[in-house]
Amino acid sequence: MGLKIWLNDGLVEESEAKISVFDHGLLYGDGVFEGIRVYDGKVFELQSHLERLYRSARAIRLSLPVAMETLADQVRQTVGANEINDGYIRLLVTRGTGTLGLNPLVCKQAQVIIIADEIELYPRELYEKGLRVISANTMRNHPLTVSPQIKSLNYLNNILAKLEALDRGMLEAIMYNHMGYVAEATGDNVFLVQNGRLLTPPVEAGSLDGITRQVVIRLARDNGYEVVEQNLTRFNLYDAEEIFLTGTAAEVIGIVEIDGRQVGSGKPGPVTMELLEKFEAYVRS
Numbered sequence: 001m002g003l004k005i006w007l008n009d010g011l012v013e014e015s016e017a018k019i020s021v022f023d024h025g026l027l028y029g030d031g032v033f034e035g036i037r038v039y040d041g042k043v044f045e046l047q048s049h050l051e052r053l054y055r056s057a058r059a060i061r062l063s064l065p066v067a068m069e070t071l072a073d074q075v076r077q078t079v080g081a082n083e084i085n086d087g088y089i090r091l092l093v094t095r096g097t098g099t100l101g102l103n104p105l106v107c108k109q110a111q112v113i114i115i116a117d118e119i120e121l122y123p124r125e126l127y128e129k130g131l132r133v134i135s136a137n138t139m140r141n142h143p144l145t146v147s148p149q150i151k152s153l154n155y156l157n158n159i160l161a162k163l164e165a166l167d168r169g170m171l172e173a174i175m176y177n178h179m180g181y182v183a184e185a186t187g188d189n190v191f192l193v194q195n196g197r198l199l200t201p202p203v204e205a206g207s208l209d210g211i212t213r214q215v216v217i218r219l220a221r222d223n224g225y226e227v228v229e230q231n232l233t234r235f236n237l238y239d240a241e242e243i244f245l246t247g248t249a250a251e252v253i254g255i256v257e258i259d260g261r262q263v264g265s266g267k268p269g270p271v272t273m274e275l276l277e278k279f280e281a282y283v284r285s
């Protein structure tokens with residue numbers, strides 16, 4: 001038995017969950033999405049994810065066919081139908097079926113797809129050993145192209161940077177913006193620790209307004225850390241006491257090497273490990 005997938009107005013069997021080859025989500029990456037976690041059967045930060053989804057949709061002039069509360073209910077129904085206790089939800093809204101031309105206005109009906117499944121996590125030992133990363137040559141999308149604040153179905157910019165990392169035997173790459181400031185990793189936000197303070201780029205530097213980022217900022221402040229959003233350079237990363245990434249799938253993960261330079265002691269630092277612990281406790285509280 002496959003999964004039960006939400007497709008527009010109801011749940012269907014995975015084998016029946018099909019969309020048109022003329023869907024502009026496929027033809028042009030024209031659509032928006034969210035990746036959301038389920039912890040102990042509860043959808044984590046659903047309201048924040050839905051708000052981001054609707055903001056992304058608004059930015060690309062895509063009108064969602066359902067109200068936010070209805071969509072929240074559909075997400076929960078999909079999780080329930082698949083009996084997901086700890087897992088991952090992929091919520092997509094595509095522009096819908098159109099013609100081969102670019103014109104989105106001919107697509108009359110946006111398609112809503114909700115997939116709730118088990119999650120593939122980084123192996124536990126990576127959280128103890130930390131990740132090695134490189135600086136990508138591929139620049140993060142300029143904010144006047146597709147704003148990195150839009151979580152769109154077109155991830156080619158990130159994929160090109162990810163390929164650079166994979167080519168060098170690493171899992172992640174740091175992306176910089178058109179001014180040379182740190183933007184984000186290919187699927188995660190970036191933080192560093194310097195003199196006991198947490199620094200992270202403002203979203204205007206070219207990053208997604210990560211939900212995990214917001215939660216970690218809150219947890220850090222609640223635990224007495226100063227958190228400053230400011231532009232960061234590659235030198236700031238080389239000079240950092242600790243670096244870590246935040247994201248829905250990765251949660252909080254330490255970086256121990258960047259561009260061949262060891263970060264801190266070469267193991268995830270104490271602030272990183274403390275915040276990972278606090279985050280893990282919070283998601284199940």
Ligand code: PMP
Pocket residue numbers: 035158184185186187188189207208209210211212213246247248249
């Ligand atoms: N940046 C990018 C490019 C992402 O795709 C993601 C989500 N995987 C993030 C940052 C982290 O955001 P969130 O914490 O909301 O998952």
